[in-house]
Amino acid sequence: MASRGTVKASANFNANQDAEALYKAMKGLGTDEDVILQLLTSRSNAQRQQIKSAYKTLHGKDLINDLKGELGGKFETVIVALMTPPITYDVTLLRNAIKGAGTDEKVLVEILASRKAQQIKDIVAAYREDYDDNLEEDIAGDTSGHFKRLLIILLQASRQQGIQEGTIESDAQALFKAGEEKFGTDEQQFVTILGNRSAEHLRKVFDAYMKLTGYEMEESIQRETSGGLRDLLLAVVKCARSVPAYFAETLYYAMKGAGTDDQTLIRVMVSRSEVDMLDIKREFRRMFPNSLHSMIMGDTSGDYRNTLLLLCGGDDA
Incomplete structure (x- = not known):
């Protein structure tokens, strides 16, 4: 399967050359942050691990420690995250x-x-x-x-495989009886069904549930549960529908409103950059008034912003 990431492996890759370029960027007075962020965002994680080995072989030093010594703040956090398998x-x-x-x-x-x-x-x-x-x-x-x-x-990690045609209706019924239909909520039913069925099966159950109750599964969870359980059930439902849409929403709310949740922003941008960032960007554009690129532009600054924008892989406004 072709990667849907924005970050790809570099075609004419040379770990020793890259290690030297990074060493030079940190040697002497001042650090060339631009070289560091341009280089590391244009290599795959597997290639970054080879650079780290080459750096140790050539200079007898730990690349991550050197980067930590030269960089600071959120820029350091995102670069160290990129260097981690x-x-x-x-x-x-x-x-x-x-x-x-x-x-x-x-x-x-x-x-x-x-x-x-x-x-x-x-x-x-x-x-x-x-x-x-x-x-x-x-x-x-x-x-x-x-x-x-x-x-x-x-x-x-042992969800059922595929779609169990025979239990779509009964699962929808069980969820209805556990929530909307009764006084109080039988959380265990939600936990068992949403935790153990495949994503494809759950999508069919959500459709059946909508027909049966007139509610989206998410609406019922919002009403019937609270706290950490509600957040987890909602995440499970959203990921069953579309993992990229789930992450698009996560990124949007990390930047929307007063103050940015930089930890979440870094976590998602780094961990999805080689997986499905292209799909996340597309979902983001579909779901929200701005593009992901323009929100990062408006919400971050400096080398930190430049790194995130490279992980985002250009604007698609």
């Missing part, structure tokens, strides 16, 4: 979300609702490898109730 990046984000002060539910929701089954399995294995801890146990110890239950189900 994707699974390691997700694992580090999850670890910080659980082990920091309080739990960053937003990170747990975003990663576990949007990643493919194999990525989740790789994340669980890498987490054990990197921290000698069990991700499931760490998440279970840090969350509670139905929110915890659904996170644990998503961590199993």
Whole structure:
């Protein structure tokens, strides 16, 4: 399958040359930030890992440490994120979300609702490898109730495959009975059905649910649930409909209103740059009055902005 990313591997790639260019950009007085951001956004993550190895071989120094020493602020954060292998990046984000002060539910929701089954399995294995801890146990110890239950189900990465024609109607009925039809909500039904069915199956269930109740699934979740569980159920439903649309919305709300949620902006721009950023941009244009490019222009500044704009890959207004 062709990548729908804005960042592609460089065709005539030479890791040693790139390592030298970066070394030169940081050597002596002042740093040539432009060289750094132009170079790193025009290489794939796999190529950046080769540059990092070449840098160590040529100079006996750690490229990421040198970059951290030369750069600062949000620009440093986005560059270090670009230098991190994707699974390691997700694992580090999850670890910080659980082990920091309080739990960053937003990170747990975003990663576990949007990643493919194999990525989740790789994340669980890498987490054990990197921290000698069990991700499931760490998440279970840090969350509670139905929110915890659904996170644990998503961590199993064992959704049913394909569409189960025989259970589309009964799933829609069960969701209706669990929410709109009863006084109070049977959250467990939402958790079980939305956590275990395939995206294709769920899209059929949402259509059946709409016919049955006159409501979009999202509307019922908004009304029937609250807090972290509501956020997670909504993310699961939106990702079942369209992962790029889910991320377009996530980016929009990271920049809309007073103050920018730079952590979310960086996380999504970096982690989707080689996956589906072209589709995210298209969905963004369809859903909102501005293009992603123009919102980044208006909401960020300096080298940080220039890096994000390169990850965005040009304007499509």
